Amino acid sequence: MLIVEGLTKQFASGRGIVDVSFTVKQGEVFGFLGPNGAGKSTTIRHIMGFMKPDRGRATINGLDCWKEQGAVQRMVGYLPGEIAFIEGMTGRSFLSFIAAMQRGDSSDKRARLIERLQFDDTTPIRKMSKGMKQKVGIVAAFMHDPALVILDEPTSGLDPLMQQTFIDLVLEEKAKGTTFLMSYHSFPEIERTCDRAAIIKDGRIVAVNDIHELQSLQRKLVVIVFERAEDAEHFAQNGQIPVESRDDRSVTVAVQGNYNELIQEASKYHIRSLDITAQNLEQVFMHYYDRRDNAR
Numbered sequence: 001m002l003i004v005e006g007l008t009k010q011f012a013s014g015r016g017i018v019d020v021s022f023t024v025k026q027g028e029v030f031g032f033l034g035p036n037g038a039g040k041s042t043t044i045r046h047i048m049g050f051m052k053p054d055r056g057r058a059t060i061n062g063l064d065c066w067k068e069q070g071a072v073q074r075m076v077g078y079l080p081g082e083i084a085f086i087e088g089m090t091g092r093s094f095l096s097f098i099a100a101m102q103r104g105d106s107s108d109k110r111a112r113l114i115e116r117l118q119f120d121d122t123t124p125i126r127k128m129s130k131g132m133k134q135k136v137g138i139v140a141a142f143m144h145d146p147a148l149v150i151l152d153e154p155t156s157g158l159d160p161l162m163q164q165t166f167i168d169l170v171l172e173e174k175a176k177g178t179t180f181l182m183s184y185h186s187f188p189e190i191e192r193t194c195d196r197a198a199i200i201k202d203g204r205i206v207a208v209n210d211i212h213e214l215q216s217l218q219r220k221l222v223v224i225v226f227e228r229a230e231d232a233e234h235f236a237q238n239g240q241i242p243v244e245s246r247d248d249r250s251v252t253v254a255v256q257g258n259y260n261e262l263i264q265e266a267s268k269y270h271i272r273s274l275d276i277t278a279q280n281l282e283q284v285f286m287h288y289y290d291r292r293d294n295a296r
């Protein structure tokens, strides 16, 4: 659906993006991850047709994002990193203004989104908190049921409860076939919603990975505390499950993907407690990338 090919833009400062390429398939949630100044917003602005690339191009359903920016923008729901609101407007008048540009009747969906995100749209925007403004922006990006939603750091300013509401919303829209491109600073947010993700650093893509594949590669450490030390010893010695370490009643095992064997074996004993800690998925991501790169 979205194809970015060799997109390059150099600003007078020497910064910008270099040879950025990736594709996002129909119905996929694609994460775009990178530190401040990495080039996420610049890439997104090219996809929205706000900037002319020095080289390369982006297309949405075959339409060139720069040359056919009007048609492209009508297909897309967009939440900018920083929204420029018009002076003197309330949330409601801003959303009506955007709805008129989007065309079509989005009033039902708009009302449902406001109800869900819990804010008063009659409040003047200048009196709104950062999180409240972000909610107005999210409604604007979703209300016309676009085929592709592009969100630049969507959860910034949202409290944890609202972040969860936002994640639920993304997953519901995804189930209906909506495609997403979302930029983030940190990995945990990507993990909860995305199918694939790209990491961008200093204007270049350094890795693109399948999140589900990474999750299956993710090692989890399970610490099992047995009621009796003899049971811990028996469990550790019978060799069914490879054990990382043992200390009196507690045994630590590493699991990667397959939990059934561990659950079946552990169920033969009286267990006092069980704790699971995961290897950081970002480490898995970069490790996977290094390995693949070294193998070339």
Ligand SMILES: Nc1ncnc2c1ncn2[C@@H]1O[C@H](COP(=O)(O)OP(=O)(O)OP(=O)(O)O)[C@@H](O)[C@H]1O
Residues within 6 Å of the ligand: 011, 012, 013, 015, 016, 034, 035, 036, 037, 038, 039, 040, 041, 042, 043, 081
């Ligand atoms: N219009 C512009 N003119 C000159 N330099 C720019 C312009 N827009 C972005 N840059 C520079 O290009 C680089 C990439 O910026 P960009 O905003 O794309 O990063 P980002 O990954 O979105 O970062 P953040 O997470 O801080 O939003 C930065 O060094 C920035 O200063």
